[in-house]
Amino acid sequence: EESSETIRERIMKRDGRDITYDLNKLMEAERENVKYVTNKINVPLIILESPTTDDLSIALEKLGMVKKHAQTTL
Numbered sequence: 001e002e003s004s005e006t007i008r009e010r011i012m013k014r015d016g017r018d019i020t021y022d023l024n025k026l027m028e029a030e031r032e033n034v035k036y037v038t039n040k041i042n043v044p045l046i047i048l049e050s051p052t053t054d055d056l057s058i059a060l061e062k063l064g065m066v067k068k069h070a071q072t073t074l
Contacts (some may be wrong), residue, residue: 001047 002010011019025037038045046059 001049006050 004027007027008023035045035072044063046062048055048059051059
């Protein structure tokens with residue numbers, strides 16, 4: 001997850017213009033949706049803020065999706 005300002009900057013860089021919608025409302029709706037989905041499929045929700053490759057590897061390991069020795073290959 002990134003800050004709304006970082007997302008806004010990336011959109012401006014990509015599209016060459018500012019957004020016209022409320023990014024904070026969109027982000028909150030997305031958070032609520034992911035909470036609902038993870039609850040329905042019974043999986044843990046891990047929110048990473050500006051994750052590095054190592055952060056992602058650790059989160060995947062916690063979820064049992066990658067073995068520890070495979071972290072260096074991600």
